[in-house]
Amino acid sequence: MSTISPSALRRLPLRQLVCLVFLLSVAAWVAGNWPVILAGLGELRGADRGWLLAAVLMTAVCWVPICLLRQGTVVERLPVGRLLASQIAAGSANHLLPAGLGAHMVTLRFLRRRGIPAARACAALALYSLVQPVGRYGLLLALLAARPGAAPLGGPLPAEYGVVALLLLAGGLALVALVLWSVRPLRGFVLDLLRSALTDARALHTRPARVLALWGGAFAFPALQGCVLVAVARAVGMPVPAVGVVLAYLAASVVAGIVPTPGGIGSIEAALLVALVGAGSPVSVATAAVLGFRIVTVWLPLLPGALVLAALVRRKVL
Known part of the structure; x- marks a missing residue:
């Protein structure tokens, strides 16, 4: 059996090696999650095909507010087609690295290739990371x-949860402050980044078009994602009102954001299942809805996104 020699690998262009590694990583992730994919398909076999198709179409529409949000973080006008392609690729990369690092790396490379200086590109990513959760x-x-009565889990959380959350937040901020105080080069870099980010944010908010893109995208994306979950819930016959389903999605995404897993894999499923059951769904129906939602929003776009990423790398767009 023939093998690829080290000398042959060295002759391969770096961009082709990057594409190969990424595609192999996606294939490994799909293989590792194949039992979950099969289980989800089995649960969804009797689902309403019309509602599932609506969920797929709304998932495709979700790229629009993401592109608007990205455009709203920079003053320069970005080419629409390449911006859309970069965000499709970024969505696939986001499921391989935690805390959104995959998407940020792809977007940072895209912005740098558009001639935006590194400091301002990093500031744009920081603004995106701040505005997106604010919208959610x-x-x-x-x-x-x-609709206070539609809250998932049947009402407000106990006060102890709020105290624990505040203590965790305070501890995290104290740890960050300690690291910045101890590492002087890092402190200087962060201060320069914050100055650049504040300057860009002030400039962006003097332009109504950028303000509309930034904040419109921040609010539209979670709203559309909630609608995707509503469509999947209707497909499996979930007896929960649409507002309750959207609230369950928003609450679950907030909780899952605390655990920085790649693409929220694992954390979002558990949080969604708990939220939907708390909103009044049977466990089996909630499980089918969560699996269907993740198949539509994560697994179906994964391979096309990887192919788009490989094409953008080959064409030196990234």
Whole structure:
């Protein structure tokens, strides 16, 4: 059996090696999760095909607010087609690295190739990371204020949860402050980044088009993702109102964001299952809905996103 010699590997262009490694990583991830994929397909075999198709179409539409949000973080006008392709690729990369690092790496490379300086590109990523959860939390609070009786888990959480969350937040901030105080080069880098980010944020908020793109995308993306879950819930016959399903998604995404797993894999499933059962769904139906939601939003776009990423790398867009 023939093998690839080290000298042959050295002759391969670096970009082709990057594409090969990424595609192999995606294939390994799919192989490792194949039993879960098969189980989800089995649970969804009797689901309503019309609602599932609607969920797939809405998942594709979710790329629009993501592109708007990315465009809203920079003053320069980004080419629409390449921006869309980069975010499709970033979505696939996001499921291989934790805390959104995969998507940030792809977007950082895209912005740098568009001639945006490194400091301003990093500031754009920081602004994106700040605005996206603000949109999610804001939408969650607005829905809770409008429909307090539809809260998942049957009502507000005990006060002890809030105390623990505040203690964890305070401990995390103290740890960050200690690291920055101890490591002077890192402190200087972070201060320069914050100055650049504040300057860009002020400039962006003087442009109504950028403000609309930034904040419109931040609120539209979680709303559309919630609608995708509603469509999947309807497909499996879940007896929970649409508002309750959206609230369950928002609450679960907030909780899952605390655990920085690649693409939220594992954490989002557990949080969604608990939230949907708490909202009044039977466990079996909630399990089918969670599996269907993750198949539609994660597993189906994974391979196309990897192929788009490989194509962008070959064409030196990234």
